[in-house]
Amino acid sequence: MRVALISEHASPLAVLGGEDAGGQNTHVAELAAALVDAGHEVRVYTRRDAPDLPVTVRAPDGFDVVHVPAGPAEPLAKDELLPHMREFSHWLVERWRGGDWTPEVIHAHFWMSGLAALSAGGRTGVPVVQTYHALGTVKRRHQGVQDTSPARRVAYERELGCSVDRVVAQCRDEVGELVRMGVPRSRMTIIPSGVNLNTFTPLGPAAERVPGRARILTVGRLVERKGFQTVIRAMAHVPDAECVVVGGPPAGLLESDPYARRLRALAASCGMADRVRLVGAVPREEMGRWYRSADVLVAAPWYEPFGLTPLEAMACGIPVIGTAVGGLTDTVVPGRTGDLVPARDPRALGTAVQGLLTDRIRRFGYATAALDRARRCYSWAATAEKLAEVYGEVTAVRRPTRVVAG
Numbered sequence: 001m002r003v004a005l006i007s008e009h010a011s012p013l014a015v016l017g018g019e020d021a022g023g024q025n026t027h028v029a030e031l032a033a034a035l036v037d038a039g040h041e042v043r044v045y046t047r048r049d050a051p052d053l054p055v056t057v058r059a060p061d062g063f064d065v066v067h068v069p070a071g072p073a074e075p076l077a078k079d080e081l082l083p084h085m086r087e088f089s090h091w092l093v094e095r096w097r098g099g100d101w102t103p104e105v106i107h108a109h110f111w112m113s114g115l116a117a118l119s120a121g122g123r124t125g126v127p128v129v130q131t132y133h134a135l136g137t138v139k140r141r142h143q144g145v146q147d148t149s150p151a152r153r154v155a156y157e158r159e160l161g162c163s164v165d166r167v168v169a170q171c172r173d174e175v176g177e178l179v180r181m182g183v184p185r186s187r188m189t190i191i192p193s194g195v196n197l198n199t200f201t202p203l204g205p206a207a208e209r210v211p212g213r214a215r216i217l218t219v220g221r222l223v224e225r226k227g228f229q230t231v232i233r234a235m236a237h238v239p240d241a242e243c244v245v246v247g248g249p250p251a252g253l254l255e256s257d258p259y260a261r262r263l264r265a266l267a268a269s270c271g272m273a274d275r276v277r278l279v280g281a282v283p284r285e286e287m288g289r290w291y292r293s294a295d296v297l298v299a300a301p302w303y304e305p306f307g308l309t310p311l312e313a314m315a316c317g318i319p320v321i322g323t324a325v326g327g328l329t330d331t332v333v334p335g336r337t338g339d340l341v342p343a344r345d346p347r348a349l350g351t352a353v354q355g356l357l358t359d360r361i362r363r364f365g366y367a368t369a370a371l372d373r374a375r376r377c378y379s380w381a382a383t384a385e386k387l388a389e390v391y392g393e394v395t396a397v398r399r400p401t402r403v404v405a406g
């Protein structure tokens with residue numbers, strides 16, 4: 001099939017770890033590669049955010065990345081992109097009407113991509129599949145006034161859910177959220193993200209360790225909702241271990257990052273400056289080294305639409321202690337591959353981590369089961385196969401799509 005993936009702010013070619021570059025970029029890159037492996041033709045459409053970018057770039061994994069001119073050719077925060085989605089969708093329509101390549105299905109990633117997809121799909125008669133990656137309702141609930149999303153985000157997300165040909169949710173928690181928003185369950189299929197089982201393996205080089213110290217690893221964009229403060233506070237209950245934080249700006253720029261400075265100040269005020277280490281952004285191909293160097297991955301977000309890092313750790317044979325939120329409640333099996341604790345509770349987190357670090361036999365059991373679960377349930381090949389089934393279904397039965405915006 002000819003598949004157009006739309007990912008307005010998250011390019012599969014981006015460097016990860018920065019504020020708006022994380023799981024969606026990885027997801028789109030891995031999904032595109034897996035679809036190509038399965039014999040599909042894939043183009044990923046993302047916003048042109050630098051003046052010197054060629055319109056089309058062939059990625060090493062065999063898909064094309066198309067840079068769509070929409071708004072200024074410079075980086076913009078994702079919350080500023082909505083006004084440029086009309087231009088984005090018009091460009092797609094012109095390309096697909098006049099060019100030699102028209103998709104048979106459009107798969108939109110994130111809600112603004114969905115608006116562009118629905119508009120372009122409506123004009124060209126191509127069905128649209130929607131994956132949200134994150135929901136405005138959840139963000140608003142947790143971030144309150146700090147949420148800078150456009151005011152109409154939640155309304156658009158609801159309309160999208162009721163208008164696209166299929167919603168692909170990534171976990172059961174997301175389905176519940178969408179149903180509460182008023183999106184009918186019958187319009188949804190659950191297909192989780194995968195993990196790259198060639199990149200993330202238990203065997204291979206590991207980052208250096210401090211002799212005699214257990215290592216807790218925590219990974220993510222340096223944003224508050226990832227719960228790094230909870231992890232640092234939890235270290236009070238985990239004597240003799242170090243906490244390594246991967247993600248954020250490159251190491252050289254950590255000093256000028258306000259949140260990184262806050263985390264370091266917190267560690268110092270808890271008397272843990274020598275046990276908490278921020279290493280900054282790590283290239284995707286180096287992530288396996290860091291997972292393999294750890295005794296446990298801790299993922300302590302307030303909320304998490306899916307969460308790739310726990311799966312990546314599991315595929316490296318590392319147990320996960322996470323908060324019982326979002327996708328983690330599907331990927332982590334408490335008492336078998338890791339443990340789940342309430343969010344924002346340093347004592348519960350620290351106690352769970354310390355319990356696991358002091359129980360070698362349980363840690364070994366979790367590690368083995370985590371690896372097994374990642375391999376059995378979360379390969380990208382399986383994700384691509386299930387998605388291709390959905391693509392086949394929506395192209396076989398066309399229902400009229402409605403233009404929401406632009």
Ligand code: UDP
Nearest residue numbers: 016017022023026247281282284307308309
């Ligand atoms: N990542 C990376 N380098 C970093 C930090 C993160 O390559 O320094 C990758 C990580 O391996 C994962 C993604 O970024 O693939 C983060 O995805 P996740 O779903 O955990 O979080 P999100 O960023 O979507 O909130």
